[in-house]
Amino acid sequence: MRISLITTVKNEENSIRAFLESILQQSRPPDEFIIVDGGSTDKTVEILQEYTPLFKRKNIIYKIIVKKGANIAKGRNIAISNSSGDIIACTDAGCVLSKAWLEEIARSFEQDPSVDIVSGWYEPLATSKFEEIVAEITYPKLKKVLRNPSKFLPSSRSIAFKKKCWKKVGGYPEWLYTAEDTLYDILLKRAGCKFVFNPNAVVYWKVRENLRKLFRQYYNYAKGDGEANLFFWRYFLVCYFPIIAILISLIYWRTNNVSPLLLGIIYLTGLISYLFGEVIYRGGSVRKILVNLPLALIIEITILVARTIGYTYGFLKRFKYKKTTKELTRL
Incomplete structure (x- = not known):
């Protein structure tokens, strides 16, 4: 062989x-x-x-x-x-x-x-x-x-x-x-x-050694997924649905005088829940994340922002192709 x-x-x-x-x-x-x-x-x-x-x-x-x-x-x-x-x-x-x-x-x-x-x-x-x-x-x-x-x-x-x-x-x-x-x-x-x-x-x-390189890595990954039209619903639930929920809650806050502190606590709780959900899903160490929670949150936010921007740009870019490729027509 x-x-x-x-x-x-x-x-x-x-x-x-x-x-x-x-x-x-x-x-x-x-x-x-x-x-x-x-x-x-x-x-x-x-x-x-x-x-x-x-x-x-x-x-x-x-x-x-x-x-x-x-x-x-x-x-x-x-x-x-x-x-x-x-x-x-x-x-x-x-x-x-x-x-x-x-x-x-x-x-x-x-x-x-x-x-x-x-x-x-x-x-x-x-x-x-x-x-x-x-x-x-x-x-x-x-x-x-x-x-x-x-x-x-x-x-x-x-x-x-x-x-x-x-x-x-x-x-x-x-x-x-x-x-x-x-x-x-x-x-x-x-x-x-x-x-x-x-x-x-x-x-x-x-592993990427700083936030700048980590952002670029996940921006490029998400951009490629967007161009190839891969994992749309996964990105929708992880990246776009939270943005929609935040906008709706802000409108509700302005019209019903809800405490900004309460909203902040809700957002932070949601982010922490998602972070631990990701770690558990991948089989990672919950204890290690808990001990380093502030750093883990910063990393998670960086990745989420990079994915949202990257996938959006990639998904829109795929419509610029003059000729539909075999890969695009089969997805």
């Missing part, structure tokens, strides 16, 4: 070495490793080139393709188009792979040749209290996923699939800047491809 590992990069000079080292240390190395750079302006490409002899020493075919302006989806499609393996393993720069990641991926295909897609797992790489709380609020927990792994939509930071499946659905949707891997998963499922979940194929993913 020949496995091609692919990834895309852009301006990753601060994290690329740890990523490359984790690939070199794989217990089951890839047969080839193809990287598409989307136009880095830092030393990313220079660092990638430094590693050429190290991959050659491991007998791994190592290709660096520079395609300025390529988004993540296009970069992945370019990498896969230049691959020779029947199995495509995909991850993201900025991550660190566990030593047995690719070995576990390969084992899943070997144990059941009818499997088309192996969904790997990812764990947060948190180095501060802020990052720990972000992880508790936003990262799904393994015990939660294991209850119903068939519903899990794997991130392309930890996934592998047969190349024929990629061809069957037309590749990653290049018209999306984010949420491309979520839509790709949905299209694979609709095409009848067989998924299997391997919790031992673990990738460690760096």
Whole structure:
């Protein structure tokens, strides 16, 4: 079984070495490793080139393709188009792979040749209290996923699939800047491809270290979901329904002389209830959130605002497309 590992990069000079080292240390190395750079302006490409002899020493075919302006989806499609393996393993720069990641991926295909897609797992790489709380609020927990792994939509930071499946659905949707891997998963499922979940194929993913980067992350995620018309009712209930409720309550307050303090208490209670609901849903630690409640509330508000603005912009933007894509017509 020949496995091609692919990834895309852009301006990753601060994290690329740890990523490359984790690939070199794989217990089951890839047969080839193809990287598409989307136009880095830092030393990313220079660092990638430094590693050429190290991959050659491991007998791994190592290709660096520079395609300025390529988004993540296009970069992945370019990498896969230049691959020779029947199995495509995909991850993201900025991550660190566990030593047995690719070995576990390969084992899943070997144990059941009818499997088309192996969904790997990812764990947060948190180095501060802020990052720990972000992880508790936003990262799904393994015990939660294991209850119903068939519903899990794997991130392309930890996934592998047969190349024929990629061809069957037309590749990653290049018209999306984010949420491309979520839509790709949905299209694979609709095409009848067989998924299997391997919790031992673990990738460690760096948590955003401040509110500005966290806001940008969830703004981009929500924008992609809006463009792809994904999870509308989820966003409506989480983002838009509270705004409607607040506006109605403010009108009621103005006409019935309700205490502003009472309204504030109601809003805060609602926000705290939603926060703990999110943590419990993802299988996180309620105790850890309770101890760090002020910080957790600030993080939750930042994410909610980012999602609301991002999804609204993305949903409106999808109407600007001159030609309806196959993906849009099927959703």
